[in-house]
Amino acid sequence: MSNFPRDEFDDVTETPRRQGVHRAKDSVQPPRRGVAWVIVAAAIAVVVVAAVLFIVPKYLSSTAASPAPGSQTSSSASAPSASGSPSATPSASTTPTPTPTPTPTADHTLQVGVYNATTTSGLGNRVATAARNAGWTVAAIGNWGGSQVASSVVFYRDASQKASAQALAADLGIANVQQAQQLGYPLAAVLGPGYAG
Numbered sequence: 001m002s003n004f005p006r007d008e009f010d011d012v013t014e015t016p017r018r019q020g021v022h023r024a025k026d027s028v029q030p031p032r033r034g035v036a037w038v039i040v041a042a043a044i045a046v047v048v049v050a051a052v053l054f055i056v057p058k059y060l061s062s063t064a065a066s067p068a069p070g071s072q073t074s075s076s077a078s079a080p081s082a083s084g085s086p087s088a089t090p091s092a093s094t095t096p097t098p099t100p101t102p103t104p105t106a107d108h109t110l111q112v113g114v115y116n117a118t119t120t121s122g123l124g125n126r127v128a129t130a131a132r133n134a135g136w137t138v139a140a141i142g143n144w145g146g147s148q149v150a151s152s153v154v155f156y157r158d159a160s161q162k163a164s165a166q167a168l169a170a171d172l173g174i175a176n177v178q179q180a181q182q183l184g185y186p187l188a189a190v191l192g193p194g195y196a197g
Contacts, residue, residue, distance in 0.1 A: 106167030117144035134171040
């Protein structure tokens with residue numbers, strides 16, 4: 001035993017009562033079920049807002065950009081005629097005259113590469129001279145280093161250059177025109193076996 005005198009802390013009751021935040025198991029309340037419904041409702045709201053902000057505008061812009069087939073613009077129906085009076089709206093029994101689409105023109109300022117894929121010496125120089133005489137800008141003449149071609153072909157890099165490629169092919173007597181996006185020049189005339197030019 002200790003040699004200290006007894007004080008109030010030495011007296012311990014036999015049945016101490018609990019103090020503080022200790023609670024019996026029965027007094028703990030289960031979590032509320034309403035919280036789960038609030039979380040589910042918030043998740044649905046987030047999905048709906050995301051759909052409205054991201055998906056719907058893309059859908060609307062794609063449908064608004066393309067007019068319905070067979071529809072006419074309102075400006076063409078109300079344009080005044082040569083006499084100054086408004087033109088009559090075509091009735092259902094008359095068929096509108098189709099507007100001719102403008103034919104794309106060839107751009108002779110595009111750089112052209114002329115490549116010889118045959119064993120005929122000097123063929124590239126001869127065809128390059130013919131292309132220059134037709135008004136084309138020949139930027140390169142050489143031997144073809146690409147994949148083997150079965151016949152002569154004019155390659156174009158971009159879809160907007162297709163009309164120019166067709167015009168170049170017509171000037172050089174080449175029937176085959178193809179797109180090849182990896183070209184170094186906008187147009188390339190590859191002279192294949194049997195080129196008669």
